Each structure stands twice: as structure tokens, then as C-alpha cells.
Amino acid sequence: ALGAWAHRARARPVLLVVAAAAVLRGGSDVVHAEPHEEPMRRRMELFVKEAQAQIVRALEQADGAGRFRRDQWTRPEGGEGISCVLQDGRVFEKAGVMVSVVHGKLPPAAVREMSSRGGPARELQAIEGEHLPFFAAGISLIVHAHNPHVPTVHMNYRYFEVEAAGRRVAWFGGGADLTPSYLVDEDAEHFHRTLKAACDAHDHAFYPTYKKACDEYFVIKHRGEARGVGGIFFDDLASPTVERTFSFIRDCCSAFVPAYLPIVQRRKDTPYTEAQKQWQQLRRGRYVEFNLVYDRGTKFGLATPGARIESILVSLPLTARWEYDQQPAAGSAEDRLLQVLRRPREWA
């Protein structure tokens, strides 16, 4: 499945082995302590592809029956990707683990959007109306399970470079968040604590800042409710250095399996009723609302010429439901979830 990439990689085996060793070790000190010969775009590409392979293996093992289908695609405008999708498994209804490594020219509107956010891209504000060369590499993941007691999870880590006036502006973005249909405090706490530990190893200010950013981002504004119980979310991050940020996002990404799979193990065999399944379907409808109406990544993807739509919309659940004016009974488990979605809580 990694054919095209392996082919290109063959030219520089030594550097790749060094970078791969650092990735597989899970440590990052060596990598960020010294200047690296391999450019960051190559190291990020290697990292996300290896992370994809590891996560796919872990999810297949957790499912016990379903297998991921692997699609390698190329983008006519520049770049490629690998989409791994498992559909209708034993545990998982739909799981997608996608990698994309793309480059090309950013239209002025996209440059404006980025520079207006005030991160590293703010220096692009000086260059109005130009198409700028960009590079982006990222991994994104979404898992919807059959059992309504197993929460949906989403994760995305990405690296972005824009070149302007002879300079290169680079940053990372990403995060992970949990979307239960039925709230189990223990699960939300476990998920948040695992992410907090990954953050705390880098900077104690990270978790509280990115937890809050997550609560603020994943909001279905027209409903006045959060998509789920959050996690972490950040963008435009290149501080203190790009190198240290790479180390940070690798640790966050490595925290995915220990943050999520224990919850799957605990809940996958919990019995459920037809009414609970229907509630899950309604929550899936809300998930679709967020992704199609508000999600920046989805909107950027749908508006990008030549983007692979199936890889973007794989985030949508296999099935969803919209009932007119459905209101859970006060005090019910369904109502309890809504109360928390309307007022995000601290979990770690």
C-alpha cells in the first residue's frame, strides 16, 4: 500500500532509518535536540504513515473481525494519500484512518483565512492576493462503533508550510476529541487524563489551553451544544520551535491508542436497547451537522479543487437520523448528556 512512497524513499535509506527509529521508539529527545538533515516535511510524512499503520493494526485487533481496506490515491494538483477504511466490522461500524501529503498553490482566499488567525501565518498578511506554494501532511482518524455505549472518537494532526517572499512559514495543528451518545464519567476522565499526560510532558500550560480551545471549537452553534465531551485542539502551533512542536504532536498522536481503546474494551459488549440505538443515531445526526456546517477541515477539503471527497467525508457516520423536535425526558441518561454538552465540564 505504501508503494509510491517507498519508491521515492529508496534514494535516502539512511536518514529514513534514523527518523523511523525515533518514531518507533516513541521518544523525541534526540530528534528535537539536534538540527536534522531530513526536512520536516519528509519527517512528518514518515511519521504520519507509520502512525497510520500502527493505529490500523490496533483497531483491527480491537475489532476482532473487520479489516481495513487501503486506498492509495494521488492528487492531480500535487501529492498523494492513503485512506484506510473499515466498514461494518464486529465492533466498529465505520472507522477511517487517513493520511494525506499534498502540495500546490494556495489561492489568496485561503492565505487570507490563515493569516487572519494570528498564528505563524500572520506574516503572510503582507502578501495580499498572491497564490503561495504550500505543503501539508497530516493524519486524521474517525471511529464510529455499533454499540451506543462506545463513544465516537476523532483525531487529527497536521503540518503546514507556506512559502512567501523567500521565507518558509510552518506550523502544526491538531487534536483529539470524544463524542459519547451515553456519558460515562469514567471514560471521559480516562480520555482526558491520557491526553493531559501527553501534554504535561511538554508544557503544563498546554492541556488547560487546548482543552478550552477544544470546547470552544467543537460547538454546534445553532443547537447551543458541544459535539461531545472534548479533548484537546490547537492550530498555528510552532512554539517554542517547530522541532519541539513536532515532538509534542508525535506524543499526542501516540496517546491515541491508550486514550481510546481501553474505553472500547470496557463498553463494546454492554447490552443496549433499540431506543438507545435510536438515540445514538440522533447523536450521529448532530455529528453530521457539526462536520458539514462548521468543521474547518471539512469545509477546506470540500472547497479544495482535486480533493478526494471520499477521504474527507469518511468522517460521516454510516447511518444517522433526524427526528423532528425530539426531546429526551428530564433526568434521563439522554438528558444528562445534553446538560453536559451545554455546559462543558473539567475531566482531568
Next chain:
Amino acid sequence: ALGAWAHRARARPVLLVVAAAAVLRGGSDVVHAEPHEEPMRRRMELFVKEAQAQIVRALEQADGAGRFRRDQWTRPEGGEGISCVLQDGRVFEKAGVMVSVVHGKLPPAAVREMSSRGGPARELQAIEGEHLPFFAAGISLIVHAHNPHVPTVHMNYRYFEVEAAGRRVAWFGGGADLTPSYLVDEDAEHFHRTLKAACDAHDHAFYPTYKKACDEYFVIKHRGEARGVGGIFFDDLASPTVERTFSFIRDCCSAFVPAYLPIVQRRKDTPYTEAQKQWQQLRRGRYVEFNLVYDRGTKFGLATPGARIESILVSLPLTARWEYDQQPAAGSAEDRLLQVLRRPREWA
């Protein structure tokens, strides 16, 4: 259900009776031949409420079992509405017939969007950055049936007034379109011919112009396919006069029942397989994509403070499905639909 409106209406019974008689007669010559004492906003309100009641009766009769639930709501910022929703009937899975009559202040961004379209609202371009008083009255309708051989239908007719610098700018918009999961030429032809007849009675240029506008508007751009087989669509219409346009949209609205219900009668008992039901569910997913990503009315509604979300999103189907990279077999009935959605045809 019409309580609040009837209460206000009690003050001018005579004029209302005149207008109601014209509506019920279905003719419009008297109404548009002479200046009318009742303002257009009141006449439109009366018309859409009466049309709603008639259509609800016709759909209940066609369903044979389901009954519409009627919700009357008020908008804190000004105005009211009546949402009639039938869910899980014998023939219809979800049907919504909604009326809203609202007023308030338009934020500058909304004024800019309207004036940029180049219709009657273009004269608002001179007034930048101001909040302008507006009034809007409309009827909108969506019907999703259980049977995959019964197409989904959508209809919307609306009247809009904006006041600026002592002048009132007014226009109508609307249309109707058909979205089959399985294409039956006879049905698409019947639907289009019925709308064409309503258009032709007013201006022979209307149908070809609005048919084309419909094909251009209801496009799922990221898929490169139309939402359905179209119908008619127009906006910013006040020509040759507001009065004549009112007569035109009344005739279009009256064409809904004869355009759609015969198709329901013909297809509601057609046997179908589980695979056909799943294809319908995938097409419903596409419907959700259009409505949440592109539909102007939905976007305007979701972004309007105080809007009744349940009345806006009632347009979404009860159930929908997204399969990764699903492709129908070449030459299948499913594939035939896709071919037509990619290259709109003439039907009347």
C-alpha cells in the same frame, strides 16, 4: 393552530374575506388587476397559511394513516410560524410543511449578500453597514417517503421586503424540485410539465429560465452531481410588478399537489428490495450534504439569531447513510440516476 394570527386578523374581516376568496378560487386576475387595500405582506401571510392548510390535508389523505403535528411558535426577535410535521406515516417517512412570517432588522452582512445578487435588492448597495428593517413570509415544504420509488420533493415560496432610506424594496423567490432515488422518466416529465404549465400561464420565458436556474442551484459541487432532477427555481423576482409576481407564485404553489401526488399514488406500492432501500439511504445522505453545505435558506436560517432550528432542519430526512466510496455497477438503475444527475436533461 392559527390562534395568534386570527386574533390580529379580527380587526379587518372584510378585506381578509376578499383576499381569501381570491386565494380559494385559485384565480388571481382580480387581485392583480386592481390596487389592493391590504398590504402585500398581509396578503402573502394569508396565502401561505391557507396553502399550508390545503397541502397538509392533501398529504394526510395521500398517506392514509399519519397525521401532521402542528406547532405554532413565536420568534422572540419578531414574528411567528406554524410548523406541520408528519413523521413515520404509512406512505411518508417525514413530511414538513412550514410557514413563517417574521420581521426584524437585517444585519449588514445579510443586506450585502442580498444586494450583491443584483435583483431588486441591488439598490440597497448604496446603504452600507446599516441594520435594515425586513419582513419575510414564506411557505416551505419537504416530503420524504418510505418507498425508494417515491421521490423526495421540496417546495418553497417566499416574499421579502426590506426598508431603506424611506423606500421599500420587495421581491419573491421560490421554486420546487424533485429528488428521486430511482429515476422514472414519466414521473420527472409529469412534475416538470405541471410546473411548466403554471409558468406558461404567466410568461413563456419563465419555465426555461427557472428550470435552468434550478439545475444550476441544486448542485452538490463537491460531488459534481445535481441533488435531483430539478424543477423551477427563482429569486429576486418582482417583474413586471410585485402584484403580477404574487399571482405567479400563487399559481406555482397551487401546482404542487397536482405535480407531486399523482407520482406518489403511482409508486407508493411498488415492491422494493433491501438493496434499493439502502440506495435510497445513500441518496438521502447526499440530500443532507446539499442542505447543510450549500442551501442558502438553510445557511441563512442557521445563522439567524432566534431562528427555530427544528423548523429549518425538518428538511433533513429521518434516516440517512454514508458508505465509503460506494459506486453503483455500470448500467444499473442506480448508475442511470447518477448519469442524469451529472448531466441534467430536459423534461418538458
